[in-house]
Amino acid sequence: MKILITGNMGYIGPCLVSHFRKSFPDATLIGLDMGYFAACLSNSEILPECRVDIQYFDDVRKIQSVILKDVDAIVHLSAISNDPMGKTFEAVTMDINYRASVELAKMAKAMGVKSFVFASSCSMYGAAEDSARTEASQLNPLTAYARSKVFTERDIKNFAGDGFKVTSLRFSTACGMSPRLRLDLVLNDFVAGAIASKQITILSDGTPWRPLINVKDMARAIEWAISRDTMDGGEFLAVNVGSNEWNYQVKDLAYAVADVIPGVKISINKNAAPDKRSYRVNFDYYKKLAPDHQPKYNLINTIEELRDGLEDMGFNDEKFRDSNYMRLNMLNQLRGKKLLNENLEWA
Numbered sequence: 292m293k294i295l296i297t298g299n300m301g302y303i304g305p306c307l308v309s310h311f312r313k314s315f316p317d318a319t320l321i322g323l324d325m326g327y328f329a330a331c332l333s334n335s336e337i338l339p340e341c342r343v344d345i346q347y348f349d350d351v352r353k354i355q356s357v358i359l360k361d362v363d364a365i366v367h368l369s370a371i372s373n374d375p376m377g378k379t380f381e382a383v384t385m386d387i388n389y390r391a392s393v394e395l396a397k398m399a400k401a402m403g404v405k406s407f408v409f410a411s412s413c414s415m416y417g418a419a420e421d422s423a424r425t426e427a428s429q430l431n432p433l434t435a436y437a438r439s440k441v442f443t444e445r446d447i448k449n450f451a452g453d454g455f456k457v458t459s460l461r462f463s464t465a466c467g468m469s470p471r472l473r474l475d476l477v478l479n480d481f482v483a484g485a486i487a488s489k490q491i492t493i494l495s496d497g498t499p500w501r502p503l504i505n506v507k508d509m510a511r512a513i514e515w516a517i518s519r520d521t522m523d524g525g526e527f528l529a530v531n532v533g534s535n536e537w538n539y540q541v542k543d544l545a546y547a548v549a550d551v552i553p554g555v556k557i558s559i560n561k562n563a564a565p566d567k568r569s570y571r572v573n574f575d576y577y578k579k580l581a582p583d584h585q586p587k588y589n590l591i592n593t594i595e596e597l598r599d600g601l602e603d604m605g606f607n608d609e610k611f612r613d614s615n616y617m618r619l620n621m622l623n624q625l626r627g628k629k630l631l632n633e634n635l636e637w638a
């Protein structure tokens with residue numbers, strides 16, 4: 292089997308490649324990435340890209356069909372991957388996350404690829420505090436990033452069929468260690484604050500709901516999606532990926548971190564404007580479809596994993612929110628040095 296992973300040089304990609312090396316030992320793994328965050332290594336023992344067979348440094352907006360020759364499956368991770376970046380680079384977000392994704396799926400089908408897995412997001416539910424959202428619930432994207440996921444899912448659905456299986460995994464917010472750790476994810480931020488300064492600063496009033504998932508459990512979900520039978524979910528499937536036990540309010544995540552790491556103070560911004568992005572999600576369908584690929588990590592062992600990983604790195608940067616562990620800061624730095632142009636192409 293030949294598997295192309297776009298966006299393999301980010302946070303999830305290296306964990307996914309390590310996982311695929313074990314779950315698909317005979318597969319040829321091909322990576323394709325712009326390399327925006329190539330230099331953002333954290334606790335990596337080796338360059339994670341040593342684990343793929345072929346690495347393309349390429350723009351998914353300009354991908355050539357020859358790269359897809361004999362490829363059986365695509366895992367499409369490449370994206371401008373959060374709301375702050377989506378706000379700063381809105382047009383580019385639509386280009387990369389939406390238009391390029393649809394073009395890629397179209398080209399993949401034409402080239403005979405059999406399985407296309409899209410990294411979507413539960414953020415497409417937007418404001419959904421009243422009851423946990425299922426796949427049949429109304430979507431309510433509140434940001435450019437969330438809209439890009441909604442539009443892509445809507446359009447790639449049309450290509451499914453005739454032996455082309457499309458799976459849109461609506462992921463919970465990721466957390467946990469990775470060779471390219473991000474600290475702009477809520478739980479990772481809280482553990483980093485606890486380790487560096489014994490302080491967790493919640494930027495909101497702490498009430499928003501977020502479902503979470505460990506990045507290693509995302510890799511297991513992608514493994515399932517690549518090879519799932521179309522009897523499970525059909526030729527097009529959009530499914531929430533996470534678990535019902537991992538729906539938390541942001542303040543409860545902070546309390547859990549303070550339980551694991553003693554002596555940590557929590558400050559909640561009671562004056563913060565309400566964060567409308569608050570959603571609870573129902574994961575029953577994923578449980579039914581993929582009983583053998585359910586999340587294995589829980590909140591406590593993920594916090595412990597992050598604590599141990601950050602301690603191993605000797606992490607002590609109290610100002611980490613100004614650092615390149617935040618994806619937006621890295622892009623801004625590359626822009627500031629004129630290494631990237633306004634379309635986020637290498638200058």
Ligand SMILES: NC(=O)c1ccc[n+]([C@@H]2O[C@H](COP(=O)([O-])OP(=O)(O)OC[C@H]3O[C@@H](n4cnc5c(N)ncnc54)[C@H](O)[C@@H]3O)[C@@H](O)[C@H]2O)c1
Pocket residue numbers: 297298299300301302303304323324325326327328349350351352367368369370371372373387410411412413461462463464465466473476618
């Ligand atoms: N991290 C999460 O909480 C989360 C949750 C739900 C869904 N997702 C989705 O999973 C995917 C991966 O997320 P991540 O956390 O690893 O993000 P990331 O930002 O760490 O990685 C994204 C990768 O895509 C690459 N990329 C961006 N534009 C590109 C382009 N034009 N051509 C080629 N490569 C390009 C970047 O260089 C980067 O390596 C994204 O699609 C994201 O939206 C992530």
